[in-house]
Amino acid sequence: MPRWLLALAAAALVFYTDDYVIAGVLPELSRDLSVSPGAAGQLVTAFSVTVAIAAPVAAVATARLPRRRVLAVAAAVFTAANALAAATPSFAVLLALRVAAALAAATAAPVLFALAARLAPPERVGRYVAVVAFGVTGAIALGVPAGTWIGGALGWRATFATMAAAGALVLLGFLTQLPRRTAPEPALPLRSQLAILARPAVSLGLAANVVLMSGSMMLLTYLAPFTDRLASADAGARGLLFAVSGLAGMAGIWGGGLATDRWGPDRTLAAGVGLFVLTMAALTALWAARPVQVALLLPVVAVWGGAAFWNSPAVQARLHLLAGPVAAQALAMNTSGTYLGVAVGGAAGGAVLEAAGPGPLPVVAGAAGIAALGLFLLAAGRRGGARRQAEERAGEAAA
Numbered sequence: 001m002p003r004w005l006l007a008l009a010a011a012a013l014v015f016y017t018d019d020y021v022i023a024g025v026l027p028e029l030s031r032d033l034s035v036s037p038g039a040a041g042q043l044v045t046a047f048s049v050t051v052a053i054a055a056p057v058a059a060v061a062t063a064r065l066p067r068r069r070v071l072a073v074a075a076a077v078f079t080a081a082n083a084l085a086a087a088t089p090s091f092a093v094l095l096a097l098r099v100a101a102a103l104a105a106a107t108a109a110p111v112l113f114a115l116a117a118r119l120a121p122p123e124r125v126g127r128y129v130a131v132v133a134f135g136v137t138g139a140i141a142l143g144v145p146a147g148t149w150i151g152g153a154l155g156w157r158a159t160f161a162t163m164a165a166a167g168a169l170v171l172l173g174f175l176t177q178l179p180r181r182t183a184p185e186p187a188l189p190l191r192s193q194l195a196i197l198a199r200p201a202v203s204l205g206l207a208a209n210v211v212l213m214s215g216s217m218m219l220l221t222y223l224a225p226f227t228d229r230l231a232s233a234d235a236g237a238r239g240l241l242f243a244v245s246g247l248a249g250m251a252g253i254w255g256g257g258l259a260t261d262r263w264g265p266d267r268t269l270a271a272g273v274g275l276f277v278l279t280m281a282a283l284t285a286l287w288a289a290r291p292v293q294v295a296l297l298l299p300v301v302a303v304w305g306g307a308a309f310w311n312s313p314a315v316q317a318r319l320h321l322l323a324g325p326v327a328a329q330a331l332a333m334n335t336s337g338t339y340l341g342v343a344v345g346g347a348a349g350g351a352v353l354e355a356a357g358p359g360p361l362p363v364v365a366g367a368a369g370i371a372a373l374g375l376f377l378l379a380a381g382r383r384g385g386a387r388r389q390a391e392e393r394a395g396e397a398a399a
Contacts, residue, residue, distance in 0.1 A: 004178050007170075007178060008112045011071070013139050014163070015109055016105075016109070017147060018078070022159055025148060026040045054103050056329060058107040059333075067114075071115075075168075082164035083160075083161070085097040085101070086158070114327050116128045118320070123261060201379050202379075204378055205376065208376045210341045211375060217341060217345030218345040219349065219365045225353065226358040226362075244298055244305065248304075248306040249309035251306055265315070266376070270373065274373060280365050284366070
């Protein structure tokens, strides 16, 4: 495995960890800076919203710049923002620094996936994208817990200092490991870029990802109250369920990458989303039979975690294939859609929880999965139609 690919994966781990890494030390941070826990929580919200808004804007703004330079500058800004955050005594300044770090992450994250797909051998695009996606899963499974432990043991400022040190290592990796043949593709006029992104095969796929993420995160966000009512799962049991889901997700990412290379992204997505819907049906059936043993939940949660993360390499590879010269912009839109899906899923799940309790959550999440599957299939159909039209035009021109 090339070292530049490992550098990209490590960067994904660091950039995605930085979003939620302070969630576990918000009480200490709020006391130290004399703000309410709710106000301190807006540091996470500000980061997520900034990434969602800034990613596509940054992709267009940096389209003409060498990819290696874009990543290096983003890593430098990220490192500086976290280093200053570790020292500031002001909540307002800290909030501004979180926005700065988010801008750096928004600029870098889509480039990581685009560069992995661009530099990969054609037969390994799915696997190379999966390696970078491992960094995203690692942020959930390893990065955030490690940051929380460091903050609990040494103080919340140590968490930011750790992220600054990690950012410096990422910068070093970019400068020493990335190949210098990372010049950007010739940039199209803005109107042409938007025309490609608006093609149904691309735009419907982007919409499908938002819907799918909403369904996935809806239940994940409220897994604790759902399993508490379903299986009387205590904190230890819930931790085990989350761990199983995370480990299965890492296996699912790699499996999804292999399947993308062998089956193509459309068939891989159909399989992954279909399996996600089946796990939601299984959880709905278990809810009707409650209470159940936690041991009975473990295999269902494992399949669910694997299915949820299985789709990521296929989504990224599909956009890279269809968007061509604006692949980085399409992947940036996908990054925004992912964060939007997380926000929508959390809000919708909260509304369901308040109105009817946790029982309907897998039903609503499964319905979102079915809708996403329909959108993916429709996008695949439009892609096939566009290909046939192009072949017909080529045949007419040859005649």
